[in-house]
Amino acid sequence: MNSIKDLITRGFKVYNQHGLKRFFFESFLFIWWSILPESKAKRLFSRSKILSEIYFFIFGGFYFEKKTILQGKAKNAENPSSRTRMIRLTHGLEKGLSARNRREIFFEDKIDELLYVLEEVILRQHKSNDSRCELDRQTKWVIDTVNMYFSVVSKTQQIESSHSNFNKLIRNVGYKPSSDKTPHLRKERPQYLGSFDNFRILTEQRTSTRWFTDEPVSKDDLDQAIDAALQSPSACNKQSYEFKIYNNKEDIVNICNLALGAHGFKHNIPCLIVLVGKQRAYSRVRDKHNVYIDASLASMTFQYALETIGLASCCINWHSNIKRDLKISKLLSLDGDETVIMLMAVGHPDPDDNVAYSEKRPLEQMRTYEELED
């Protein structure tokens, strides 16, 4: 009896809060799950490609993701950015150059394409800066790497001709190639001088912090932390994400209104980062998860970097659903292939406010040492 009353009350509540459409949808779900229990139904739908397509066609959940992936592929196909191509090709070249048993002739079929996109990137930098400006650090990396390539690869007629094109290209760019940014021995890398113990303390110092002082977050501090975050690994070194930074209180509250997890502390956030993934970086659907992985790896480094300069942070979930995704795309003027990965509150921690302890799972539950069976 009680449960019928509860059901009717719930029906009224849904109708009053969300309208007739939602009422019918929830009633349909209720009847459906009563005939076939949810866990059994979901397992059934998961058993075949067609059934799972039907499930998500009815219940949604992936439309926005599919849209951004397709828009990204379209962008990549019609106008792949020269920089993205330059990075992908140089990434391949670096791997060839640092291989243990380097071949005598390699990259012969790709070097001209790399020179072509390198020229485009250089021209664009000169155009946007109105003069012979200093090239950015990544373009210098490409020039150094290509220069090393020509110094070690065996010469074929085609490689000779590419080499002479390269020399012509860099003659007037105001940068002399060096070995600074070329493959080098691991032991020559900068060495971390801190101890593991100190690093371990940093992992404990970082804790989700939701209460900040009124002190504004300086651009220099943020840039320093973001620059450290950019050293994180990313698929093919493509760094398919962007940190969008908001300092205006009203903007921050408006953005947080679209997320669900910051209602209690959105008015206290001095600086909000929106991490946006860019699907255009990858040309194949099989790389669809890379934007999330690239952005998440960078955000972890970012959070540690913030702690070392006296700032604190808290990730804020982005609950992806079609309505919210469309709203935030409009609010932030995102491109068609851009997707919000997460939000992050950043500020000077208020030492006199509490932070949660959030003990972690025991190590034994989180890792297994495995061996494949014969």
Ligand SMILES: Cc1cc2nc3c(=O)[nH]c(=O)nc-3n(C[C@H](O)[C@H](O)[C@H](O)COP(=O)(O)O)c2cc1C
């Ligand atoms: C993807 C992600 C989403 C999160 N979303 C929220 C959120 O919406 N609101 C919030 O207060 N904290 C959020 N957090 C912070 C977690 O609650 C927090 O990381 C977790 O409780 C562990 O605590 P710790 O970060 O202090 O170790 C999120 C963290 C992650 C990684």
